[in-house]
Amino acid sequence: MSVDTWEPAAGAGPNDLDIRRLCQASRALDEPDFGLSTHEIARLAAFARHEGAVDWSALAEPMADAAIEQLIRLFTLAESAFPAWEAGAHSPVVPLVAALKQRERYPAELTGWIKKHSDNRFLPYGSLMDRL
Numbered sequence: 001m002s003v004d005t006w007e008p009a010a011g012a013g014p015n016d017l018d019i020r021r022l023c024q025a026s027r028a029l030d031e032p033d034f035g036l037s038t039h040e041i042a043r044l045a046a047f048a049r050h051e052g053a054v055d056w057s058a059l060a061e062p063m064a065d066a067a068i069e070q071l072i073r074l075f076t077l078a079e080s081a082f083p084a085w086e087a088g089a090h091s092p093v094v095p096l097v098a099a100l101k102q103r104e105r106y107p108a109e110l111t112g113w114i115k116k117h118s119d120n121r122f123l124p125y126g127s128l129m130d131r132l
Helices: 016-026 038-047 056-060 065-081 093-102 110-117
Strands: none
Touching: 016 038, 016 065, 056 093, 065 093, 065 110, 093 110
């Protein structure tokens, strides 16, 4: 028989306050560190990926199109600004873009903006292997 440990914070997705804070930061893209404190940058880094417990597809469902687009822009820029937010193919940008495309609300110029502002070769569509 084996005994595992349980840590309630491990693998937990963002709560409503975290989502609101990310949305606030997404409206402050011209401010230093998007208006986030050093503590917030470190704490919110866990949500800068869509692997594991963070299901950005589900989180996007109730969001307005404009909020999703703002988060796409935030996560695109934050990956370059904060090393702990680097996500490669696991960037929240990928499922957020997919959510807008599914709604047929994806702005045509957004792909060019993403590519201009990111060195992440997986943005905006993710890994080809993940899509097969």
